[in-house]
Amino acid sequence: MPISSLKDICIYRYVSIAAMTALLHPGVSLAGGNEVNFSLTDNPARWFDTGATIAGTRSLAVAKPGVRVNFSGNSNTVHTRTSVIYPTGAAGMPFNTSPRKGGDSVTLKTPGLYVFTCSIHPYMLGAVIVDDPNTSGLDLGNSISLINGITVPSSSDLATRLLHTFFVATNPANWQNYASNTPWHITYPNVDVRVDIGVVNLPAVLNARYGNDRVLEPLQNPVMPAVGEVWVATQFETASGKSKPGTVTAVSGATWQVTRKVALPSINMNNAHNMWTDRNQNVIYATQWFDSKLTVYDRQTGALIRNVSVGEAPAHVMTRTDTDELHVTNNGDTRTDSVMELAPLATGVERRIDIGRGNAHAHWMSHDGKKMVTPNVLTGDTTQYSFGSNSVESILPASTPFGHPLATGMMPDASKYYVANMLDNTMTVINMNTHAVIKTIDLIANYNPVTGAITGPVGALPIQTPVSPNGKNMVTANMLTGTITVIDTRPGVPTSDTVVAMLPCDPGCHGVQYGAKQGGGYYAYVASKFSNRLLVVDPDPNGDGNPSDAVIAGKVGLFASAGTQRDATITGNPGMGGQGVLPVPVIYNGWVQNLPATWKSQLTAAQQNPAQ
The missing domain is CATH 2.130.10.10 (YVTN repeat-like/Quinoprotein amine dehydrogenase)
Structure with missing residues (x-):
């Protein structure tokens, strides 16, 4: 199904999640009722868990402007809810809480890419793409900002490198496994995205910049032993x-x-x-x-x-x-x-x-x-x-x-x-x-x-x-x-x-x-x-x-x-x-x-x- 058709589907709030999922282009998820629920957990790769899998990750959702993002605790310790990446100039950003258990929520109004983390455990990642249904390609925004003030175009190497890291971190199948003889393959959602230079295919860009299906080098013991x-x-x-x-x-x-x-x-x-x-x-x-x-x-x-x-x-x-x-x-x-x-x-x-x-x-x-x-x-x-x-x-x-x-x-x-x-x-x-x-x-x-x-x-x-x-x-x-x-x-x-x-x-x-x-x-x-x-x-x-x-x-x-x-x-x-x-x-x-x-x-x- 074309991306534009998927974007049109977003506006029908009364369509069930199951029905929407059946209509999705492979690798894309749409938030039912324009609400995203992240459960913060102790589980590897599923630290921000939506409960639904998209191209191997359970930490990504797509929604329209005005989406309410809810964070609930299912962890043995405290976490922050921190917008480490967001569209430059986005309303209400940056969003940041103190370390705590329990729930929080934030409403995302500006189209673009939002990535949340826990500042205590900073590889915990969850992402929401807020997509304008009137434009082609899923909106990543013209530029992204990091919470510490760094701002770059959304087509920049830093922006795509961060995206690449997100998809590696949140899908165990994307980790490097030296116990296997198979090449290292990274799965990305097969979608077109809108960035500052226009609409591009996400996996095509990431594969061109960072490679894929790489043959892992063999393990090799040091020549000189260590003490202990x-x-x-x-x-x-x-x-x-x-x-x-x-x-x-x-x-x-x-x-x-x-x-x-x-x-x-x-x-x-x-x-x-x-x-x-x-x-x-x-x-x-x-x-x-x-x-x-x-x-x-x-x-x-x-x-x-x-x-x-x-x-x-x-x-x-x-x-x-x-x-x-x-x-x-x-x-x-x-x-x-x-x-x-x-x-x-x-x-x-x-x-x-x-x-x-x-x-x-x-x-x-x-x-x-x-x-x-x-x-x-x-x-x-x-x-x-x-x-x-x-x-x-x-x-x-x-x-x-x-x-x-x-x-x-x-x-x-x-x-x-x-x-x-x-x-x-x-x-x-x-x-x-x-x-x-x-x-x-x-x-x-x-x-x-x-x-x-x-x-x-x-x-x-x-x-x-x-x-x-x-x-x-x-x-x-x-x-x-x-x-x-x-x-x-x-x-x-x-x-x-x-x-x-x-x-x-x-x-x-x-x-x-x-x-x-x-x-x-x-x-x-x-x-x-x-x-x-x-x-x-x-x-x-x-x-x-x-x-x-x-x-x-x-x-x-x-x-x-x-x-x-x-x-x-x-x-x-x-x-x-x-x-x-x-x-x-x-x-x-x-x-x-x-x-x-x-x-x-x-x-x-x-x-x-x-x-x-």
Whole structure:
């Protein structure tokens, strides 16, 4: 049926949803009664769930101007309802709520593309195309605006790249599956859309710009083994005996095989997101980001030790080097005392720490246990906290108000730290002694958002960004461009705090941590949400300290094999949802010195004292 006929159908409000669906062009859905209902859930890809499937996604609807969009909660934690993308100048935009459960609604009057997200979990996506029935092609608008102020034509590379990311993120069949030998195929709705340059076919444009049916490269183990093992939060993997998604996957650094899957069905572990370990490397702490719990389990057996209530949407966990106490950021908590301090081994909550802001995400702790820095997601700033004085030392702007500071990395001597601002595509560099912003690194300086031309290293939508244990480089996972950027963090060199390398990553590039390489040096492990492999980066393959020659040293699958130990049967999304990464042993300055002798003996002298 022609698109124009579909648009005419939209005006008949008394036609049932079932009847309209029967008349639809493949890939298009029309909202019955000009109302869209999104249920916010914990389920992978269906975070904004309409209940109806369109070209594989359940997070897209088409309606006419004046549509009422309702949001209802079916999740174990709080979410915002945030219009991250909308037609430039649209009435009532931007729309944004505080993190909460329950329902909200908004009326969309201006034709064009609207994409909603949760600012706590910013890959949760739901979209509505508000279509003028008097024009041909589904209306995307002449230009789109992001909530942080970026505005581009709707035919621009940035606009179509965001659309491409939406369709990958919200359809598990569009994720990269390295457990299969089939090419990577991305399904788009086969529709014509109206953009600033006229009416174009959506899949034709997206396929021409970003390719399709790509043959995935084979997995390849690094030549040099690693010390210990690597734990990855495979957050979208589903398992028997539980209704919530998420496992934690262990990979051997000696064989690069998946040795264990921890699903913990006894507690219905929900979206395990980030991990850390105790001083003796005996337990794993895992935050349940779509819940309110910190889980503790035995590293060697996977057996549950305890499940501790800490607050809304706990995101990251780290220990203090001097006390082995834990600190957990409650990403969904708007209270200023949003960081929880727990006793060693998480035997109980000791206190709430007031950082002057709520909604912190990926914090970092100093080598001596005296300082903590937090990115404050909803306020566009960052806190430096002193445990010596139990007070806030500084709160500094890190981004624009909606720039979404999401993660931090710190130099091994706590001289400066870095804040990754996801929506602003920048890295803020802060001197920890003077409490001053000393530089802002533009990660898309080499990218033309209109034409898509890339003239150098680029990283759009940066997420995790740790500094190497020796303070010589920083590896950043960038979600939108699917790239890994490497920044030279060595002080006193011409390239200091400059992006010097870019490597390819998988869709939803997200988690990064450093681990020890056998014989010296480090690997940076990079996990991606919409893929089931772990990339192993050697940031300094020739050992000269200059990271400009960083390479991908290995590509390792995160799906189980016959020899993988597990506490439940894997039922879906095998190895998918890679987010937090934890190499064991922890080899950052301050932590590495506290390792038991059995671990320390496997490290070189330089790895045992990385800051010297």
